[in-house]
Amino acid sequence: MKLFFYTKSSGKSPILDYIDDLSLKDKTKILACLDSIEQMGFESPRVEFRQIEGKLWEIKIKLSSGGHRIFYVTLAKTRMVLLHVYQKQSQKAPKKEIEIALARIKEVEANEKYYKE
DSSP states (O other): OEEEEOOOTTSOOHHHHHHHTSOHHHHHHHHHHHHHHHHHGGGOTTOEEEEEETTEEEEEEEETTEEEEEEEEEETTTEEEEEEEEEOOSSSOOHHHHHHHHHHHHHHHHTGGGGOO
């Protein structure tokens, strides 16, 4: 599975910025989970995958400091675009977080050529 990070028109990736702001321990664990997904795809033992709605899915990552969620969309079954990340604070995904990810799916689909292998 090839992972891509959603990038704004400014060239910044909100996902990478979020990860970069975490403690070294949490950053290392999240990057290890993403590497595991890249190597093993949906068979990765370190994470859970859950459908949110339509094409929008989430990766659940549990750490000692709390849970993190990364929304994503898959393109052509071999490409995963990480759209949005947040720290879990309740049972359900907050509507605001879902709306951000859904808007980004539209951008990704309109610019799919940038997410080629």
